[in-house]
Amino acid sequence: MRNNNAQVYRNNTANIEAIGAGEIDYAIVNNYYLGRFLATDPDFPAAQTTFESGDIGNLVNVASIGLLETSQNTEAALTFVRFLLDRTAQEYFTNEVNEYPVREDVEPNPTLARFEELVEKSPQVDLDQLEDLEGTLQLLQETDLL
Template structure:
């Protein structure tokens, strides 16, 4: 067997010494915290960058639909690589909580958010809020209806815009099911179908249609109007926004939220808990208010200019974790011919 040259031996020794260092610096090194995020990358990326600096750790984010990520986490169980789930919707967090897949959060963390906007089991918390409202064109609708139930009356036939495949509309329908029962919700959906509503892909397209007079009224989330007003100037928008009073199901307040996954090793779980606290920090709460016009959920942080304070609203009282029954809602929407 031929013996290696002195140059070859030197190279082998150098490789042996440098190998561990190169491995540690390489892209194959696992992140300190893995986040499954149902929130849009364009929205949360600036916060994730700030989070990395705050933690002094590497954060890896895997983006997707909240309901699909929740189902994936249930399938992965204790084998998941994720330490934190950041959801667009409370229902996806409720599904994980129901199956015992979320770890308890410290009471000091939970106490930053009112009980109505966090999980009843103490294992997830909302980080920002959004309200269902009616967008309407005052030239066509001088006085908007006082209840979402009014929209099934004959006078609204052909005048309603909605987004039946959108997660926010489906969460609203789920909320109605929780509040009023399946029979009442199915009857409302049938009445809506009979009124021949116009379907759109998303809330923004509904708002644009209302603004153009294409439809007089539409079911949307509040922040779309305020974002558009900030972009174009409120005086240039023909569409207006109407908050529904007296606990009406059409005024549901839903939240985006976060929970720490069971099964994460203690190091990642510690980073995940710190990440939740960061999302509830004044810096993050002000980011949500300023950038997306969502509602900050921590006391003392103001809403964006023009957005009414959360405590001035009259949303229905509901356990947001019970918005987890999306499959039943989808089945009902299909049965009534709305999707």
């Protein structure tokens, strides 16, 4: 990244805007941001791709929800969890937000890459190893990226 004069933008959306403006050739962002641009401009000059199979850049990140054992609002929290997992909410997440549904009876947004393909290309990673913030910062400083 350093040798290729990587540019820094404030967030995923700004990265994709920079591609559209011709400032950069590619960006590493969460997949669903490009879908937002393509939904309003089918001719937006960018397409999603993946890295080589097993590359960390293909990491499939799973969103989750939990309920604290110490919660004083268990019923309200469970109502919220059920709301998020409801068919209507899952259809919203995939069709409006370009994310993958967790329910098997909800079809993924047809503009998304096949989920099975992403899983095949995803690296085998112990997610517990991704919590080493100090090590990450040290590596970025050693390589003059931070």
